[in-house]
Amino acid sequence: MRINNKLEDWGLLEFDGAAEINERIIQARELLIKALQADTPQEAATIGDESLSLAVQASEALSMLHSYIFLERRKQSEGFNPRTFGCSIHPEKPKAASHKSIAKGFDFATIPFCWREIEPAEQTFKWQALDEWVELLAKHKIPMRGSSLLTFNENNVPDWLYIWEHDFDTIRDLAFDHIRRIVNRYSSHIQTWTVISGIHASNCFTFNFDQLMELTRMSTALTKQLCPNGTTILEMVCPWGEYYAHNQRTIPPLLYADMVIQSAVNFDAFGLQMLFGKPQDGMFVRDLFQISCILDQFSKLSKPLHLTSVQVPSDTTLKNNGNQETVSTLDAGTWHTPWNEQIQAQWLEAYVGIALSKPYIDSVSWCELEDHADQLIPHGGLLRSDSTAKKAFTKMVEIRKELTGRSVK
Numbered sequence: 096m097r098i099n100n101k102l103e104d105w106g107l108l109e110f111d112g113a114a115e116i117n118e119r120i121i122q123a124r125e126l127l128i129k130a131l132q133a134d135t136p137q138e139a140a141t142i143g144d145e146s147l148s149l150a151v152q153a154s155e156a157l158s159m160l161h162s163y164i165f166l167e168r169r170k171q172s173e174g175f176n177p178r179t180f181g182c183s184i185h186p187e188k189p190k191a192a193s194h195k196s197i198a199k200g201f202d203f204a205t206i207p208f209c210w211r212e213i214e215p216a217e218q219t220f221k222w223q224a225l226d227e228w229v230e231l232l233a234k235h236k237i238p239m240r241g242s243s244l245l246t247f248n249e250n251n252v253p254d255w256l257y258i259w260e261h262d263f264d265t266i267r268d269l270a271f272d273h274i275r276r277i278v279n280r281y282s283s284h285i286q287t288w289t290v291i292s293g294i295h296a297s298n299c300f301t302f303n304f305d306q307l308m309e310l311t312r313m314s315t316a317l318t319k320q321l322c323p324n325g326t327t328i329l330e331m332v333c334p335w336g337e338y339y340a341h342n343q344r345t346i347p348p349l350l351y352a353d354m355v356i357q358s359a360v361n362f363d364a365f366g367l368q369m370l371f372g373k374p375q376d377g378m379f380v381r382d383l384f385q386i387s388c389i390l391d392q393f394s395k396l397s398k399p400l401h402l403t404s405v406q407v408p409s410d411t412t413l414k415n416n417g418n419q420e421t422v423s424t425l426d427a428g429t430w431h432t433p434w435n436e437q438i439q440a441q442w443l444e445a446y447v448g449i450a451l452s453k454p455y456i457d458s459v460s461w462c463e464l465e466d467h468a469d470q471l472i473p474h475g476g477l478l479r480s481d482s483t484a485k486k487a488f489t490k491m492v493e494i495r496k497e498l499t500g501r502s503v504k
Contacts, residue, residue: 098154101388105161112160119153154384158449161387165452170498174454178202178238178287180495181460182477183404186212186224188465192482194231196464200477200492202499203238205403205460206285208277210246211253222280233284240287240460242403243330244274245314248297260300267310274314278321286322289366289403290314292330295351296338296377307346308358315362329355330366330403333377334389341376352396365396366403370462372427372434372472380407380428387449390456399457402450406462409439409485410474434474440486447494461491 098120102108126146133139169175183205184193197204206228214220232239243251259265278288291314294307302310315327329352336347346354352365367390371380381389393400411433430442443461450456466476477488 116156123149158383158387162449162452175499179458182464205240205242207242209251217255239285241285242289243292245291282322287326289328289330290318293332295346296333312360327362328364328366332368337376364399366401368404370406372408374426394455402459404462406472406475408434408474409436436486440490443487
């Protein structure tokens with residue numbers, strides 16, 4: 096049913112190139128009917144699995160056909176802006192080799208601002224690593240974006256802030272000061288800001304709805320005031336909203352986006368995280384058809400969309416004290432085969448094609464440029480921990496050159 100609806104939505108119902116896909120869909124439907132008529136549950140399950148397999152394959156082929164057609168149209172109309180491809184850096188990683196890779200493969204770099212790292216103790220600030228990165232990128236004229244000025248998950252909130260967990264007014268004032276410090280310090284180099292991230296899903300202080308909206312409004316208004324010509328982005332995480340089933344105090348992503356618009360919050364664009372490869376809510380692997388469909392849902396928000404943080408792993412092992420421990424990819428899901436560098440590169444190519452075939456998506460940014468020990472998705476970087484390039488990095492360079500015509504620096 097979903098595939099047939101998308102055939103109509105995408106205008107591919109009578110498209111000549113979709114004949115083979117339609118045949119697979121018909122086969123899947125016939126198998127489903129056969130499964131319903133089976134004599135035993137075991138037989139029904141076996142035939143049903145075969146039907147689902149065919150349907151998933153057909154849906155992926157349909158998604159790729161749609162992306163190919165519309166990506167070519169966007170390419171011919173020169174519909175890509177000067178800052179389409181980006182990546183996020185890690186402040187503590189070596190900078191000498193990394194900035195060359197950024198210049199080679201990307202249009203901009205994202206600087207992460209983690210409150211816990213910046214202010215580990217109240218009124219005690221650590222700016223050196225961030226300052227060095229900003230100065231280096233500015234020296235080599237690489238555009239920058241600032242990410243997640245405000246995020247209320249456990250990895251970003253400093254421990255000392257929990258003293259005020261039942262005093263919303265104090266937390267709001269401290270958040271106000273935190274944003275003001277960062278924007279004032281770096282606004283001469285950074286004009287695009289991810290102002291607030293994931294507040295609809297990650298809320299370690301259990302703010303109520305009105306408080307969430309007040310923090311959203313405050314952070315965007317302050318950033319606009321301090322950087323009048325800048326671009327403000329509200330970032331959403333876990334686009335399928337699985338977290339809401341376990342925590343009713345959260346807000347489904349599309350509902351949050353709609354409420355922000357209805358509340359007349361002054362901002363410029365939405366951002367969306369899509370991280371896959373870790374067995375937790377929001378990070379289970381989704382097939383390409385589901386990804387394409389959820390992106391279409393965000394197109395109805397009448398705001399530009401930036402894919403601010405995209406990532407999949409390139410390996411399935413973790414190293415603990417020098418010993419390799421195999422991690423079951425079935426826990427989070429796989430794509431075609433278990434993750435490796437070749438599969439990561441193929442997925443990146445397919446994903447970028449699907450994303451940029453949609454004219455309302457302004458940019459795609461990989462979550463982390465290099466592998467490091469404490470990254471959220473292990474082996475999720477485009478460079479290895481020694482700064483050597485994976486196949487996915489080479490593929491990103493090729494895609495950027497093909498779509499935008501910007502040659503390698």
